[in-house]
Amino acid sequence: MNLRNIDLNLLVILDALLTERNVSRAGERIGLSQSAMSAALARLRDIFGDPLLVRAGRDLVLTRNAEELIVPLKDSLNKIEQTLLRRPSFNPASDARTFSISASDYAGLVLLTPLVQMIANEAPNVTIHLLPRARDATRVLQTNQADIVIEPTELFGSNEYPSCALLSDRWLCAVDAEHPDIADDVLTEEQFLQLPHLVYGIGTHRQLNLADQHLANAGIARRIQVTVESFLLNPFLIQGTRLVSLVLERAAKKIAATLQIKLLAPPHALPDIHEAMYWHPRHTTDPGHKWLREKLSSVAKEMS
Template identity: 35%
Template sequence: MRFKKLDLNLLVALDALLTERNVTRAGERIFLSQSAMSNALSRLRQYFDDELLVPVGGKLEPTPRAELLHEAVKDVLLRIDTTVAAQPEFDPRTSDREFTMFVSDYSMEVLIPRLLALASQQGSRVRLRLKPQVAHPYRSLEQGEADLLIIPDIFCSPDHPQELLFEDHFECVVWKDSPLAVGDMTIERYMGASHVTMKPTDEEMPVLEKWFTVSQGLDRRIAVSTYNFGAIPFMVVGTDLIGTVHSRLARRVLPAIPVVLKPVPLPAVSFHQTMQWHKYRTRDPGLVWLRGLLHEAANHLDDPLDAGAA
């Protein structure tokens, strides 16, 4: 099919080329040979009268025109995919649809088990693909790589819908034999100590530092950074380090390791966990079902895991 003399199949090739920035990998992505993909690139260059991809330091980089085209092409292809894939009804008992969700290890521990329990009670046959959080997670929605994000509200994009799932606050975790375990955790003691924090693998700044920098104007001394929230309470044992972690996560491990919890000596150190999806998929019956189930799971976060509905 052609539109204004452009073979629309070339849009799929253009998206693959600009995503992979490599002719061979782009061909593999859409099941074309290297020669066929090279031919597609040549035709695209001719149509747009632009090189689109140029060699820079041994790799291909998009031209300014290509950068502008990529976002528009992604948007068009996602609209088509959403329209074609949409089903008028969704039954989790018969569907084997796979949902891709980006979640932190914190949500994996406190929220996802309840989601799975609820899905099981409904006799659901759907599949979940859980992927780790990344920098700029909304891009995963726009590139069609995720159906749903479960992220703090400060990371949400203003361009797509979001809903609050639950709130939590942070607590200090310290080794029970550390001097920090005795007495109040004052702001002076907190800021004078060394800290363990969580830093995603592709982020420049640890997650909590964004809160402290933006809302409090504080700069903590980070002695250890890890990619896993759940590891932080274990890392303070035998040290004078402070770990600042979600209350629900901290209280899960409290009976198992020699640590004590202290209030964070700062006002309003809390966060809002939200879910976000692409604006074109708001009425997707499958996502409507999944979002409803997540809300129900969030409502039972503080129940025993084997109790009733959650």
């Protein structure tokens, strides 16, 4: 393949097609008509010797070759964009930038709420997109769907992404303030095992949170009566019930102040969680991204 014979604008079109998987929406994204997009897709198919997008019912799906192009294509386009738009500095008081952060609702309450308040006052032209926690955090960074991922180090696992520790938190048991079976604000091991539990599951596949994973691995069986995907719903759901739920202290204390629940020490030792932020190396030296990471680190430091 000779690059001199290829219009490199086609790479922008290809990126839009692979992202949207729809010719009309891809055209709207980059300002081209549907006929122009169809003609460009025909040229791309000829260049790659592959249909790239094929029809499956009413939808278009990517071929295997097209799937493998997503990450390297985005990386290449991002590097070109950074080279052309490189800024020697970033002024939050005047510069207009857009950033995205993927995090759980727990991290959203504890870390992102004060971050948004800080940025709203200091950077009036900065837009922050807050995204839900992703099942595959590394792919979110690879494909540039998020600039920062906030994730417990225990879940993110071994990786080569730059990172910065933010905060740690411990697990407590949340119960109704007038729980009929718990006296003197002490939850015994027997009560913990016999009472019904509400369990926070991560994502639609209901992956157990770190505390419940620890108990399961230790062979501690409980009666799970309710599961919920949102960590922040836990305290609301246990009100007026006999349910017990494992919650993280920093978030639970913020919510418990307005609810009729109480927080108790668990009868079993549970490992703390350690939240960190991760980003793609492409953003390490960008002044705007550095400013955002410093603000997030500042928020976490003040909490500590």
